[in-house]
Amino acid sequence: MKKQFAVIGLGRFGGSIVKELNDQGMEVLAIDRNEEKVNEFASVATHAVMADTTDENTLRSLGIRNFDHVIVAIGDNIQSSILTTLMLVELKVAHITVKAQNDYHEKVLNKLGAHKVVHPERDMGIRIAHNIVSKNVLDYLELSDEYSIVELIAGRRVHNYSLTELDLRAKYGCNIMAIKREENIDVSPAAEEKINSGDILIVIGADSDITRMEQDLFDDDTE
Amino acid sequence: MKKQFAVIGLGRFGGSIVKELNDQGMEVLAIDRNEEKVNEFASVATHAVMADTTDENTLRSLGIRNFDHVIVAIGDNIQSSILTTLMLVELKVAHITVKAQNDYHEKVLNKLGAHKVVHPERDMGIRIAHNIVSKNVLDYLELSDEYSIVELIAGRRVHNYSLTELDLRAKYGCNIMAIKREENIDVSPAAEEKINSGDILIVIGADSDITRMEQDLFDDDTE
Ligand SMILES: Nc1ncnc2c1ncn2[C@@H]1O[C@H](COP(=O)(O)OP(=O)(O)OP(=O)(O)O)[C@@H](O)[C@H]1O
Ligand SMILES: Nc1ncnc2c1ncn2[C@@H]1O[C@H](COP(=O)(O)OP(=O)(O)OP(=O)(O)O)[C@@H](O)[C@H]1O
Ligand SMILES: [Ca+2]
Ligand SMILES: [Ca+2]
Ligand SMILES: [Ca+2]
Ligand SMILES: [Ca+2]
Numbered sequence: 001m002k003k004q005f006a007v008i009g010l011g012r013f014g015g016s017i018v019k020e021l022n023d024q025g026m027e028v029l030a031i032d033r034n035e036e037k038v039n040e041f042a043s044v045a046t047h048a049v050m051a052d053t054t055d056e057n058t059l060r061s062l063g064i065r066n067f068d069h070v071i072v073a074i075g076d077n078i079q080s081s082i083l084t085t086l087m088l089v090e091l092k093v094a095h096i097t098v099k100a101q102n103d104y105h106e107k108v109l110n111k112l113g114a115h116k117v118v119h120p121e122r123d124m125g126i127r128i129a130h131n132i133v134s135k136n137v138l139d140y141l142e143l144s145d146e147y148s149i150v151e152l153i154a155g156r157r158v159h160n161y162s163l164t165e166l167d168l169r170a171k172y173g174c175n176i177m178a179i180k181r182e183e184n185i186d187v188s189p190a191a192e193e194k195i196n197s198g199d200i201l202i203v204i205g206a207d208s209d210i211t212r213m214e215q216d217l218f219d220d221d222t223e
Numbered sequence: 224m225k226k227q228f229a230v231i232g233l234g235r236f237g238g239s240i241v242k243e244l245n246d247q248g249m250e251v252l253a254i255d256r257n258e259e260k261v262n263e264f265a266s267v268a269t270h271a272v273m274a275d276t277t278d279e280n281t282l283r284s285l286g287i288r289n290f291d292h293v294i295v296a297i298g299d300n301i302q303s304s305i306l307t308t309l310m311l312v313e314l315k316v317a318h319i320t321v322k323a324q325n326d327y328h329e330k331v332l333n334k335l336g337a338h339k340v341v342h343p344e345r346d347m348g349i350r351i352a353h354n355i356v357s358k359n360v361l362d363y364l365e366l367s368d369e370y371s372i373v374e375l376i377a378g379r380r381v382h383n384y385s386l387t388e389l390d391l392r393a394k395y396g397c398n399i400m401a402i403k404r405e406e407n408i409d410v411s412p413a414a415e416e417k418i419n420s421g422d423i424l425i426v427i428g429a430d431s432d433i434t435r436m437e438q439d440l441f442d443d444d445t446e
Contacts, residue, residue, distance in 0.1 A: 003356075005355070011344065012324070012325075012342070012344035012345050012348070013344040013345070013347060013348045013351075014348070015345075015348070016344065016345040016346075016347075016348025016349055016352070017348040017349075017351055017352045019348075020348060020349045020352035020353070021352050021356065024352070024353075024356055024430075024434070025434075026356060069355055071351070071355070073348075095355075097351070097355060101235070102235075118347070118351060119235070120343060120344050120347035120348065120351070121234065121235035121236040121239065121343050121344065121347075122235050122236070122238075122239040123239075123347055124236060124239075124341075124343035124344075124346055124347045125235070125236045125237070125238070125239025125240040125242075125243060125296075125343070126239055126240075126243045128236075128240055128294070128320070128341060128343070129239070129240045129243030129244050129247065130243070130247075132228070132240075132244075132292055132294065132318075132320060133226075133244070133247055133249060135318070139364060139365075140364070141362060141363065141364035141372060141374070142362075143374070143401065143403060143408055143425060144403065144406070144408055146408075147401075147408045147410070149364060149372055149400075149425070151364070151366070175400075175410060175411065177372075177398075177400050177427055178366065178370075178427060180366060180367065183367070185366055185367055185369075185370045187370065187398060187427050187428070188398065202366060202372070202427075204400060204401060204410050204425075205410070
């Protein structure tokens with residue numbers, strides 16, 4: 001049977017979760033006490049209902065205990081977030097993920113029995129900081145403390161060279177796994193493929209090797 | 224010379240950027256018009272100053288044009304965010320990254336000349352949605368709307384099969400780019416390599432193909 005998700009609070013964070021779950025073909029119930037929000041998500045979610053989730057009877061009548069995973073994405077109203085979480089725990093919902101505003105809020109949520117507490121603004125701050133330290137790294141996936149996959153923007157130093165000519169594997173121990181050019185992604189680029197300035201290279205390797213390669217080949221000194 | 228960063232707005236998002244840049248050994252100026260925030264970051268940032276950044280003279284006297292990258296992390300006060308961005312563009316700051324609250328805000332920021340616009344709550348919502356849909360996906364990197372790289376935990380259904388035997392490329396159009404086993408990462412796994420339950424497979428492919436493969440081979444039905 002398909003997993004059943006419910007998202008409480010349709011702000012930017014909760015709303016984005018609803019959209020992405022829907023994109024992935026999941027069943028998702030969207031809940032907010034604000035009618036405008038509910039209308040906004042009526043066509044995105046499987047169902048959208050107006051309800052105040054701090055009320056236990058309301059939660060019961062929604063059959064919330066039958067959902068596989070409930071996400072509490074209430075932000076500024078910490079009291080609502082805490083009360084809602086308490087009810088969900090008491091109703092024995094299988095998986096409860098809650099957005100926290102700060103460390104104190106997180107502590108309370110953990111004590112109440114939330115299964116996972118997330119800090120979207122904080123975590124995204126860390127990701128953005130990583131991305132801005134180097135202008136050439138667009139995004140990354142940390143595989144371990146030592147290895148990563150990074151998206152690197154090709155500049156003029158690699159322009160018009162083929163993968164064979166660059167020979168990044170021998171020189172830096174790095175492999176190019178895919179090349180993104182405008183809207184297309186080539187997930188098994190040929191050895192004779194020429195790189196264009198502006199291409200985005202998906203590279204796997206050790207962090208120190210990637211940094212070395214980046215400094216040698218991707219740090220444009222014209223800026 | 225070390226790159227100079229400045230972060231305007233010390234909420235959760237901006238504050239987290241300041242902390243992470245500092246962790247990475249970068250020089251960072253932290254700015255907020257709220258004195259409490261400035262005091263909170265006095266010991267984290269290289270410098271922390273109280274200033275209203277919608278005032279051009281204030282920005283000039285901070286020497287903001289000499290910074291390599293300025294991040295505007297003002298949230299709810301969209302007018303402050305827009306005015307600050309306008310000033311930074313006029314002062315010709317080399318890189319300006321701005322947090323947007325919604326699509327309309329983003330459009331204005333782009334028109335004004337912001338170099339990058341970010342949506343932390345929305346982007347983290349997408350990440351969280353990915354993580355909760357499948358317990359088998361540990362982390363992922365979205366290459367485009369259609370393609371991703373995911374970290375998948377191998378279960379008993381793939382245990383003791385070699386990459387050749389599974390033939391994921393023919394069956395699902397997915398490539399295994401690396402295998403993580405305990406602390407080791409093999410970035411060019413051999414075709415005859417046998418997978419163990421508990422291994423983490425780094426897979427590249429189309430989202431729909433990855434989902435299909437995951438349902439067939441990674442969704443343990445014992446739960
Ligand atoms: N008790 C409640 N029951 C149902 N919905 C609630 C309750 N309390 C708050 N909400 C809803 O939660 C949503 C998110 O709340 P918040 O105040 O954090 O908005 P936001 O700042 O736009 O969120 P975000 O930071 O994710 O953008 C709002 O749409 C609000 O109506
Ligand atoms: N004109 C301005 N000059 C300097 N700082 C400003 C200005 N306007 C707002 N700020 C500061 O920006 C910070 C972030 O603003 P916001 O209202 O988004 O807080 P927040 O919701 O806590 O942020 P976050 O969503 O990142 O947690 C606040 O600390 C605020 O004092
Ligand atoms: Ca909020
Ligand atoms: Ca690392
Ligand atoms: Ca905010
Ligand atoms: Ca997607």
